[in-house]
Amino acid sequence: MHTHTDDTLNRLNEIEQRVSVIRKMVEEDVYCVDILRQAYEIRKAIEDLEDNILQGHLKGCVPEGIKEGKLEAVQQELLQLYSMVGNR
Template structure:
C-alpha cells in the first residue's frame, strides 16, 4: 500500500502557492538568460530561488515530523526514524 501524507489543508495550500511562485521565478531566470541580462543579476535570482526552496523544504520537513512520522511511530513503525534521519543527512549536504 502506498504511503500518503497527512498535511493540513492550509499547510498544503501554502506550499503549493510557494512552489508556483518558485516556478515563475525559474521561468523568469530562463528569460533573463535568453535576454542576456547581466550575469550577477541572474545569480541573485538563483539565490532567491534557492532560499525559497529551502523555505518550502523546511515547512515540508516540519509537517512531515508532526504528522507522518508521529503517525507511523504511533503505529509501531519505528523504522521511520532511520528514514527521516537519512533524509535530514542528505538535506544537510
C-alpha cells in the same frame, strides 16, 4: 491531503515563476549578476520549501507512524533525512 499542501503548492508556484523570470532574463541577455541574484532567491525559496515540508512531516507523519507501530521505519527515515540535510 496534508494541512500544509496549499502552502507547499503556493511555494512551488512561486519557484516556478522565478525560474520563468530567469529564463526570460537569460534570453534577453540580462547582466549576469542580476541573473545570479535571482538564482540565489530560487535556491533560498527551495530551502524554505524543504524546511516547510520537513516541519509538516515531523509534526504529522512522524507521530502518526509511531502511533501505528512503525517506530523502526520512522527512525530509519529520519536518519536518511538527517544525512540529506547535513549535506546542504
